[in-house]
Amino acid sequence: MPKREEMAHLLVVDDDPLFRGLMCDVLAAQGFRVTEAPDGRLALEQIAPVQAPDALITDLQMPGIDGVELI
Numbered sequence: 001m002p003k004r005e006e007m008a009h010l011l012v013v014d015d016d017p018l019f020r021g022l023m024c025d026v027l028a029a030q031g032f033r034v035t036e037a038p039d040g041r042l043a044l045e046q047i048a049p050v051q052a053p054d055a056l057i058t059d060l061q062m063p064g065i066d067g068v069e070l071i
Contacts, residue, residue: 009033011053013043013070015062023057040065 010032014020017038024034035053037043039062047053060067 007031007033008054009035009051011043011046011056011058012036013038013040013056013058013062013067015039015059019059039063040067040070043070 007030010027012020012023012027012034013036014023015038020036020038024036028034035046035051037046040058041064043056043058044065056071058067058070
């Protein structure tokens with residue numbers, strides 16, 4: 001397993017706060033740097049060239065910008 005400072009930055013997007021929170025807690029406990037967003041619009045605002053996540057974990061069915069559009 002890579003050292004903690006080498007762990008990936010993940011963006012978790014889900015409109016269900018309980019599921020999103022659980023997912024973030026589990027990933028953070030494994031050493032990942034986690035950013036979360038409740039919908040596609042806010043996720044897009046969090047994706048910046050300087051802090052772009054290494055990976056995206058998203059719900060596919062969300063109101064507004066869904067996971068497919070976000071990807």
